[in-house]
Amino acid sequence: MEKDILTLGIETSCDETSVAVIKNGREILSNIVDTQIPIHEKYGGVVPEIASRNHIEAITRVTKKALKEANITFKDITAITPTYGPGLVGALLVGVSYAKALSFAIDKPLVGVNHIQGHIASNYITYKELKPPFLCVMMSGGNTQLVYVKGYTEFEVLGKTRDDAIGEAFDKVARVIGLGYPGGPKVDNLAKEGNQNAIQLPKTHFDNLDFSFSGIKTAVINLHHKTPNINKADLCASFEKTVTEILIENTVKALKLIDTNTIVLAGGVSASNFIRSEFLKLEDKGIKVYMPDLKLCTDNAAMIGSAGYYNFINGNTSELDLNAIPNLKL
Ligand code: KG4
Numbered sequence: 001m002e003k004d005i006l007t008l009g010i011e012t013s014c015d016e017t018s019v020a021v022i023k024n025g026r027e028i029l030s031n032i033v034d035t036q037i038p039i040h041e042k043y044g045g046v047v048p049e050i051a052s053r054n055h056i057e058a059i060t061r062v063t064k065k066a067l068k069e070a071n072i073t074f075k076d077i078t079a080i081t082p083t084y085g086p087g088l089v090g091a092l093l094v095g096v097s098y099a100k101a102l103s104f105a106i107d108k109p110l111v112g113v114n115h116i117q118g119h120i121a122s123n124y125i126t127y128k129e130l131k132p133p134f135l136c137v138m139m140s141g142g143n144t145q146l147v148y149v150k151g152y153t154e155f156e157v158l159g160k161t162r163d164d165a166i167g168e169a170f171d172k173v174a175r176v177i178g179l180g181y182p183g184g185p186k187v188d189n190l191a192k193e194g195n196q197n198a199i200q201l202p203k204t205h206f207d208n209l210d211f212s213f214s215g216i217k218t219a220v221i222n223l224h225h226k227t228p229n230i231n232k233a234d235l236c237a238s239f240e241k242t243v244t245e246i247l248i249e250n251t252v253k254a255l256k257l258i259d260t261n262t263i264v265l266a267g268g269v270s271a272s273n274f275i276r277s278e279f280l281k282l283e284d285k286g287i288k289v290y291m292p293d294l295k296l297c298t299d300n301a302a303m304i305g306s307a308g309y310y311n312f313i314n315g316n317t318s319e320l321d322l323n324a325i326p327n328l329k330l
Pocket of ligand 1: 014139140141142143166167168170171182183184185186188267268269270271272273297298299
C-alpha cells in the first residue's frame with residue numbers, strides 16, 4: 001500500500017493566519033483559521049503592517065493547534081507548503097519565512113503555492129471526484145479571472161480584470177454605504193431585501209474575456225452621494241445582479257472557446273448566495289457547475305495544502321531561497 005502524503009498548508013497572504021494538515025490532497029485532517037477581521041474592522045479594511053504583526057504572533061500557536069487536531073507531529077508531515085504570492089508582501093513573508101525555517105529544522109521538502117491555485121484546489125477537497133480540465137471562475141478580494149485549468153498544475157488565464165477585483169468592488173460599495181468590513185457578505189445579505197431591477201447600472205464590455213468593475217463601483221458610489229434617500233437594499237441588489245451578469249456573460253463566452261463544459265467557482269466572492277444560485281441556473285443548459293464548500297471559499301490553509309500536494313507530486317518543490325512575490329501570476 002502506498003504511504004499517505006500529508007501536506008502542511010500555511011496561509012498568511014492577507015488577514016487570516018491559517019495552517020492545515022491535508023491527506024493526499026483531498027482530505028482535511030485539520031484546518032485552523034485565525035482571522036484578523038475584528039482587528040481590521042475598525043479601520044474599514046486590512047492594514048498591511050498590522051496584518052504582518054498579527055501573523056507573527058499567531059503562526060506558531062496556529063501550527064501547534066493544526067498538528068494537535070490532526071493528531072500528528074512534525075515527523076509525520078511529508079511536505080511544508082506555504083502561500084508565497086500573490087498577497088501583501090509583509091504578510092506573505094511571515095508564512096514563507098516560517099515554512100523555510102521549519103523545512104530546514106525538520107528536514108522536509110518545501111513547496112511554494114500560488115494563492116490562486118489554492119482557491120481553485122478548494123474544490124478538490126469539496127468534490128473528491130473533480131478532475132481537470134475545467135473552467136475556473138476565480139473571484140476574490142484581490143483577483144478576478146477566468147482560468148482554463150488544463151491540469152492540476154497547468155493553467156491558462158483567458159481573461160482578467162483590468163482594474164478592481166470583484167471583491168474589492170463589493171468591499172468599497174459596502175464601505176461607502178456604511179455597511180462595514182468585509183463588505184461582500186453584508187452586501188449579499190442586504191441585497192436579499194432589495195429589488196434587483198430598481199436601479200440601472202453600467203456594464204463595461206471588452207472584445208476579449210477581460211472584466212472591469214471600477215465603472216460600476218464608481219456608479220454606485222456616485223448614486224449614493226447624489227441621492228441621500230436611495231434605498232440601500234435596492235442598490236445592493238442591483239449591484240450584485242449586474243456584477244453577476246458580467247461574470248456569467250464572460251464565462252459563457254469562454255466556454256465556447258475551450259474543450260470543457262464544466263465550470264468551477266473559487267474565491268471569497270463565490271460565497272455569495274446570489275452568485276451561487278445564478279451560476280447553478282447554467283446547469284439547465286447542460287453545463288456542470290461546481291462551487292466550494294462555504295467554509296473553503298474565503299482564505300484558508302486547507303486549499304493551500306491541497307494545491308501543495310499537487311505541486312509536490314508533480315515535482316514542483318522549492319529551494320530555501322523561496323521569496324514572497326506580492327504580484328505572483330498563475
Ligand atoms: O478569497 P478571499 O478570502 O481573499 C482573497 O484571496 O482575496 O476573498 C475575500 C473577498 C472580500 O472582498 C469579501 O468581501 C468577499 O470575498 N466575500 C464575499 C462574501 N464573502 C466574502 N462577497 C460576496 N458575498 C459573500 N458572501
